[in-house]
Amino acid sequence: MLTGGYAWHAVLSARDAARPASRDYLQIILDYFFELRGDRCGRDDPAIIAGLGSLDDFRVVVVAHRKGGDAASRAACNFGMPQPWGFRKAQRVFDLAARLKLPLLCLVDTPGAYPGKEAEAEGQAWAISQCLVALLGLTVPIIAVYIGEGGSGGALALGVGDVVLAMEGAGLSVISPEGCAAILWKDSSRAPEAASMLRLTARDLLEMELIDGIIPEPRGGASRDPRGAALLLRDRVAENLRWLEGLPTEALLQRRRSRYRKLAFFTEGAFIGEGVERT
Amino acid sequence: MRDAFGRAARLWVGCPGCGAFLEREVLRRRLGVCEICGHHFPLEPRERARFIFDAASFVPREVRLRSADPLRFASGGYAEELDRLDRESVIYGTAAVLGAPCVVVLMDFGAFGGSLGVVAGELFCRACEEAAAERVPLLAFTSSGGARMQEGTPALLQMAKTLAALESTAGRRPGYVALLCHPTCGGVTASFATAADVILAEPGALICFSGPRVVEQTTGIRLPEGFSRAEEHLERGLVDMVVPRGRQREVLGGLLAYLGGGRSRRGLKAPLIPESE
Numbered sequence: 001m002l003t004g005g006y007a008w009h010a011v012l013s014a015r016d017a018a019r020p021a022s023r024d025y026l027q028i029i030l031d032y033f034f035e036l037r038g039d040r041c042g043r044d045d046p047a048i049i050a051g052l053g054s055l056d057d058f059r060v061v062v063v064a065h066r067k068g069g070d071a072a073s074r075a076a077c078n079f080g081m082p083q084p085w086g087f088r089k090a091q092r093v094f095d096l097a098a099r100l101k102l103p104l105l106c107l108v109d110t111p112g113a114y115p116g117k118e119a120e121a122e123g124q125a126w127a128i129s130q131c132l133v134a135l136l137g138l139t140v141p142i143i144a145v146y147i148g149e150g151g152s153g154g155a156l157a158l159g160v161g162d163v164v165l166a167m168e169g170a171g172l173s174v175i176s177p178e179g180c181a182a183i184l185w186k187d188s189s190r191a192p193e194a195a196s197m198l199r200l201t202a203r204d205l206l207e208m209e210l211i212d213g214i215i216p217e218p219r220g221g222a223s224r225d226p227r228g229a230a231l232l233l234r235d236r237v238a239e240n241l242r243w244l245e246g247l248p249t250e251a252l253l254q255r256r257r258s259r260y261r262k263l264a265f266f267t268e269g270a271f272i273g274e275g276v277e278r279t
Numbered sequence: 280m281r282d283a284f285g286r287a288a289r290l291w292v293g294c295p296g297c298g299a300f301l302e303r304e305v306l307r308r309r310l311g312v313c314e315i316c317g318h319h320f321p322l323e324p325r326e327r328a329r330f331i332f333d334a335a336s337f338v339p340r341e342v343r344l345r346s347a348d349p350l351r352f353a354s355g356g357y358a359e360e361l362d363r364l365d366r367e368s369v370i371y372g373t374a375a376v377l378g379a380p381c382v383v384v385l386m387d388f389g390a391f392g393g394s395l396g397v398v399a400g401e402l403f404c405r406a407c408e409e410a411a412a413e414r415v416p417l418l419a420f421t422s423s424g425g426a427r428m429q430e431g432t433p434a435l436l437q438m439a440k441t442l443a444a445l446e447s448t449a450g451r452r453p454g455y456v457a458l459l460c461h462p463t464c465g466g467v468t469a470s471f472a473t474a475a476d477v478i479l480a481e482p483g484a485l486i487c488f489s490g491p492r493v494v495e496q497t498t499g500i501r502l503p504e505g506f507s508r509a510e511e512h513l514e515r516g517l518v519d520m521v522v523p524r525g526r527q528r529e530v531l532g533g534l535l536a537y538l539g540g541g542r543s544r545r546g547l548k549a550p551l552i553p554e555s556e
Binding site for chain 2: 113115116117119120121122123124125126128129130132133136137152153156157160172173174175180183184185197198199200204205208210254256257258259260261263264265266267268269
């Protein structure tokens with residue numbers, strides 16, 4: 001396939017079950033981990049893993065999407081697709097990080113927020129916007145690392161921070177390539193083409209300056225050498241924690257918000273958008 | 280759907296709520312609400328502005344922004360569509376409701392399905408900042424299919440951008456009211472629409488993250504009538520009030536005056552707090 005070759009390959013490898021998931025990374029990069037469960041409102045969502053960890057000399061609060069390893073655990077984790085109570089769990093742990101004055105590490109890897117009946121009825125959209133608001137107001141440093149699939153709003157809900165990195169084989173997209181192809185051509189089998197149009201790979205994201213850096217993966221990708229990939233990730237996280245630690249809270253918040261506020265991708269002066277008065 | 284009243288030829292329109300045939304001119308005078316069943320037809324921003332705001336109080340900002348088409352989106356003639364449709368999915372300006380000033384954001388479902396793209400995100404942020412500078416409340420009428428697919432991840436990140444603007448102005452703005460209109464979906468619902476201090480909704484409005492069709496296709500479950508509609512969200516505690524068009528001026532006027540710091544005069548007729556139903 002000529003068009004969509006690289007992008008589609010990246011999509012498939014990001015989805016690859018053999019690719020290390022958040023649990024695999026945490027297992028390797030942390031020296032201590034205490035898992036925190038539940039949203040404190042009566043539910044626990046296994047699609048989100050959260051806890052207290054230590055990484056090198058740092059104590060960090062960790063929140064990540066959880067995809068599971070074998071078939072059974074993947075199903076138990078709903079393939080990493082959180083429900084509203086998963087986002088609420090994430091949010092309460094974000095807030096805990098601020099209370100404990102510990103930096104936050106988020107690992108992003110999800111096909112997206114779960115499009116379920118209960119999820120909608122219980123306010124999926126509300127839960128996601130509250131996560132984002134919490135992250136944009138959090139008084140401690142945040143490092144977000146995209147490690148695999150980045151499915152739209154459900155990924156972004158854990159993927160906003162002071163330093164945003166992506167593993168070489170990871171991505172972030174507004175819609176799945178299948179969904180995009182279905183909308184454009186009513187044919188989801190043209191997903192490979194759509195994948196390259198969406199500019200969703202780590203390379204694209206860096207090129208558009210939407211992320212701060214790419215963490216290279218060992219030869220053959222993270223699936224070949226999860227340990228090697230995890231160690232590269234650990235070093236980059238530690239390196240960034242070191243300098244973020246020194247920033248005063250106000251500067252940190254201002255820097256984080258203006259990072260998003262300053263996103264442009266438009267030109268001024270070429271377009272009359274007056275709308276209402278026009279007949 | 281784009282123009283319930285259209286100056287187009289047809290004089291009658293079928294009501295999706297009750298099937299009745301309604302005279303366009305009558306429907307227009309009734310603010311796009313079916314006189315038989317109360318169904319709320321979608322409204323263009325211009326129509327909405329006309330009935331919500333005090334006469335001549337709405338001053339839209341003339342902003343000349345054009346999407347840079349960050350993906351150089353190859354299909355569906357996106358660049359041509361940008362050229363052809365000389366408006367964006369968001370307009371904003373200053374206005375007053377029953378004398379209470381505000382900065383208002385109106386989403387236009389007729390422009391790219393009201394989708395949140397890079398220009399729409401920027402305009403929302405500017406509205407937010409103007410509200411902070413003027414020390415007046417922010418009011419948003421949302422109606423959107425979600426983040427704009429043709430602008431990819433930059434569009435997705437408008438969720439974070441709009442919320443960043445809301446957060447950094449939070450201390451200076453005297454409050455933010457959102458009125459969610461049919462339909463409000465995806466990235467808009469999951470960002471500034473539900474981040475308001477007071478969330479209102481129009482009767483019958485579909486308000487969701489994933490649309491009912493996506494949920495049905497993914498889960499194989501048939502969804503009941505009224506799923507993800509404003510009334511259900513009220514019952515679930517996700518919105519504060521479902522406000523029919525006929526009451527929007529009164530409700531918004533009161534809220535904006537209150538948030539703006541003015542003294543609200545006690546309404547004479549209705550009890551302040553109705554008995555629980």
